[in-house]
Amino acid sequence: MDFTYVTPHLKKISPQVLAVGELGKKICAQPEFSHSGFNISYAESATDVFKRLATSDFAAILLCYQVLEENDFKTLKQLRSLSGLVPLILVTQKPMDQDHEVIAYESGATDIVCAKISPRILVTKLKYYLDLQVAKDIQLHWQDDLMSTHRAVEQSEEKLKFALSSANMGMWTVALPSGHVVLSEEARSIFGFAKTYDTSDAAIDEFIHPDFREQAREVLADAIASGSLYNDEYQIIRPDGEIRWINARGRARYDFRGQPYQLSGLIWDVTARKNAEINLAALETRFSRSAEATDLGVWYCNLPFSDLIWNKEVKGHFFLPPDAYVTIETFYEIIHPEDREPARLAIETSIQNKTPYDVVYRTVNPENPNDIKYIRAIGWTDYNDAGEAIRFDGITLDVSQQRAYEEDLRQAKEAAEKANELKSSFLANMSHEIRTPLGAMIGFADLLKDETISDEERLSYANVITRNGHQLSHIINDILDISKVESGQFTVENLETDPRAVTEEVMSLLSLNAKEKGIKLSLTVKDNVPAKIVTDPLRLRQILTNIIGNAVKFTIEGDVKVTLLAEKNESGRAAVGIRVEDTGEGIALEDQKKLFQVFCQADNSVTRKFGGTGLGLALSRKLARALNGDVVLEKSVKGKGSSFLITLTSGTLSRNTAEESARKNESGMATDISGVRVLLVEDTPDNQELISKVLTEQNATVDLASDGMLGIEKALQGNYDLVLMDLQMPVMDGYTATQKLRERGFEKPIIALSAHAMNEVRLECLNVGCDDYLTKPIDFDQLIKFVGQYSGKN
Numbered sequence: 001m002d003f004t005y006v007t008p009h010l011k012k013i014s015p016q017v018l019a020v021g022e023l024g025k026k027i028c029a030q031p032e033f034s035h036s037g038f039n040i041s042y043a044e045s046a047t048d049v050f051k052r053l054a055t056s057d058f059a060a061i062l063l064c065y066q067v068l069e070e071n072d073f074k075t076l077k078q079l080r081s082l083s084g085l086v087p088l089i090l091v092t093q094k095p096m097d098q099d100h101e102v103i104a105y106e107s108g109a110t111d112i113v114c115a116k117i118s119p120r121i122l123v124t125k126l127k128y129y130l131d132l133q134v135a136k137d138i139q140l141h142w143q144d145d146l147m148s149t150h151r152a153v154e155q156s157e158e159k160l161k162f163a164l165s166s167a168n169m170g171m172w173t174v175a176l177p178s179g180h181v182v183l184s185e186e187a188r189s190i191f192g193f194a195k196t197y198d199t200s201d202a203a204i205d206e207f208i209h210p211d212f213r214e215q216a217r218e219v220l221a222d223a224i225a226s227g228s229l230y231n232d233e234y235q236i237i238r239p240d241g242e243i244r245w246i247n248a249r250g251r252a253r254y255d256f257r258g259q260p261y262q263l264s265g266l267i268w269d270v271t272a273r274k275n276a277e278i279n280l281a282a283l284e285t286r287f288s289r290s291a292e293a294t295d296l297g298v299w300y301c302n303l304p305f306s307d308l309i310w311n312k313e314v315k316g317h318f319f320l321p322p323d324a325y326v327t328i329e330t331f332y333e334i335i336h337p338e339d340r341e342p343a344r345l346a347i348e349t350s351i352q353n354k355t356p357y358d359v360v361y362r363t364v365n366p367e368n369p370n371d372i373k374y375i376r377a378i379g380w381t382d383y384n385d386a387g388e389a390i391r392f393d394g395i396t397l398d399v400s401q402q403r404a405y406e407e408d409l410r411q412a413k414e415a416a417e418k419a420n421e422l423k424s425s426f427l428a429n430m431s432h433e434i435r436t437p438l439g440a441m442i443g444f445a446d447l448l449k450d451e452t453i454s455d456e457e458r459l460s461y462a463n464v465i466t467r468n469g470h471q472l473s474h475i476i477n478d479i480l481d482i483s484k485v486e487s488g489q490f491t492v493e494n495l496e497t498d499p500r501a502v503t504e505e506v507m508s509l510l511s512l513n514a515k516e517k518g519i520k521l522s523l524t525v526k527d528n529v530p531a532k533i534v535t536d537p538l539r540l541r542q543i544l545t546n547i548i549g550n551a552v553k554f555t556i557e558g559d560v561k562v563t564l565l566a567e568k569n570e571s572g573r574a575a576v577g578i579r580v581e582d583t584g585e586g587i588a589l590e591d592q593k594k595l596f597q598v599f600c601q602a603d604n605s606v607t608r609k610f611g612g613t614g615l616g617l618a619l620s621r622k623l624a625r626a627l628n629g630d631v632v633l634e635k636s637v638k639g640k641g642s643s644f645l646i647t648l649t650s651g652t653l654s655r656n657t658a659e660e661s662a663r664k665n666e667s668g669m670a671t672d673i674s675g676v677r678v679l680l681v682e683d684t685p686d687n688q689e690l691i692s693k694v695l696t697e698q699n700a701t702v703d704l705a706s707d708g709m710l711g712i713e714k715a716l717q718g719n720y721d722l723v724l725m726d727l728q729m730p731v732m733d734g735y736t737a738t739q740k741l742r743e744r745g746f747e748k749p750i751i752a753l754s755a756h757a758m759n760e761v762r763l764e765c766l767n768v769g770c771d772d773y774l775t776k777p778i779d780f781d782q783l784i785k786f787v788g789q790y791s792g793k794n
Helices: 021-028 046-055 073-083 098-106 119-166 185-191 210-226 271-294 312-317 328-334 337-353 403-448 455-487 499-517 537-553 589-594 604-610 616-626 655-664 685-696 708-717 734-743 759-768 780-791
Strands: 016-020 039-043 060-064 088-092 111-114 170-175 181-183 230-237 243-254 260-269 297-302 357-365 368-383 389-398 495-497 520-525 533-535 559-566 575-582 630-637 641-649 677-681 701-705 722-726 750-754 772-775
Touching: 016 021, 016 046, 021 039, 021 060, 021 088, 039 046, 046 073, 060 073, 060 119, 073 088, 073 098, 088 119, 098 111, 111 119, 119 455, 170 185, 181 185, 185 260, 210 230, 210 243, 210 260, 243 271, 297 312, 312 389, 328 337, 337 357, 337 368, 337 389, 403 455, 495 537, 499 520, 499 537, 499 559, 499 575, 533 537, 533 641, 537 559, 537 575, 537 616, 537 641, 616 630, 616 641, 677 685, 677 708, 685 701, 685 780, 701 708, 708 722, 708 734, 722 734, 722 780, 734 750, 734 759, 750 759, 750 780, 759 772, 772 780
Parallel strands: 016 039, 016 060, 060 088, 088 111, 520 559, 677 701, 677 722, 722 750, 750 772
Antiparallel strands: 170 181, 170 260, 230 243, 243 260, 297 389, 357 368, 368 389, 495 533, 559 575, 575 641, 630 641
């Protein structure tokens, strides 16, 4: 019977045995061995074995002792190192003495047999060794699978936490019946709890507004009793007295007896939405009252015309009772016969030409032909993405006694249409741009609750949430920046800035997108471009990201060219120009005047095709002007591309920055940091390698920690001269790690590292216990000086 075995990958194979030398060949040639199911291969020498091991896998090796030179156990060791766990059986002509036998086993022999051994016994031994090897392989394979699964679960949990944090959602858990409460950091923030506030035994419902407390308890009790999803909105009173609206969702968990033992779910602040809903409801109430007070009729109809929806004021204009059922036939029957065709033509023209509907006609009382009203009807049509008319709505006014005021009404109508256009533009853009990523985040967050999904699906869902969270954050940041600039609350943090370095950094970030689209992205630096200017590097980066990003986004094929050039200005200060040219969509001449308006794009087709809020160019111009510069459209041809020019004039160093620069330049002496012991707490491998290389080239010693928690452990156990602490890291951020180190008595200098150049970040670092602060990208000279200064070396 053939002998086979199953590999860890569930494949059945016939084992290969390599017989080396005459004794091995002699044993394998016997009938009992040839019918064992093993596939036999032969080799003449140890050299031949080495070659065979490089190209083939063997289940066992029978090695004739005579093949080895006398007492040459070095070759046996080499065979063992190359063959791994493969059984290596040494075949001798006669039994070995005990000393040589020990050396043979120490050199790697699995077993030693005499050439006179029964082939049946040898076959049994081989099968036994092979079974042991397979069992070991399977055990190692299972261990690898278990570790991979464990790592995947940990990564999924971290990504879920990050996604919820990006969406400003908090997690909560309540143990039943003890009432023990656990809140995530985001949930604590929503409730306004300080970091030191103990929520372990807090009765959360004490913070619910009294007007909602009983309702909240009833909704929660019903959800627990029915096993359904808990979903409620109510007001809370935070410890500082501020009233906020929150949405809480969750579900109870039950033990084997059906008794609830835990509640858990999500919570987020919906104050802005609830206030908007309340304001909208109040506005609708006021509008209804206003319509009644002013006899304003409101109507609408789905197309093609069927039932007409009129308020009671419109029905009054047509001499109908408030509960009358209205159709398009009713409409034409009550209009004066002479005005029916003009009214029908006006409606048809409005829909077909996509123009406003504005007509004055007479209505006749069916019970009294002499009772006539002059009615002005104003309406508009809504269209779907295909350009098909889907809805016709508007208002009616009784102008019988007011025709003298027709001019005033016309002006009011124009003002109302302009206001409605601005409102519609804002709502359409913001609703789509905010709800699209928000809807994806909420939907995929709900999917993550399903315990039956695979790890791959869980990772995919988490990636979707993260990506949409970044998109939503970008939109909100643009809106906040526009608001700050227009309200006068915008501040500039002027630093010495390398315009070329910032430009290259932005282009590096956008290069992957350009490469995926097949677009060439290039940079040219003209002569005399200032190496440094005083400006806000964060805002410059923001401007370049918008302008160059737009060029890449709107270019389907071709290239995007970025040129740095020196600019002239009357003040005599250094100035730089950055020209961005693309071969993209281009902008029609009639649309160019709308480019730098808030919530505006060249035309609606651009929004549908490429997306976007219409904030980028408007924000970029406002930021550039705040930096003593501007953003202008130099030229654009529809279908051929556009050219934008960004100009910046060097400003005055911010006070704190100027003091730091003066201090940094006080000494021109070289800094000696040889022998300084540095702990670098940084999660990014590239930054770890870069900073380590800079310091070790100066003969400093660098040890690494990839997150704040590991950094705390190493800092307390090691003997370091100082710590370089990144602020944004997984597991534990630099702020928390620094604070915990100081709380545990760590007194060595800690220097913060961050890509944020804002003064508020610097102040927060100093408040948690950092001795100083370095911004990314790191100034290597400044880094070396800081290490020398704070280590006490200089």
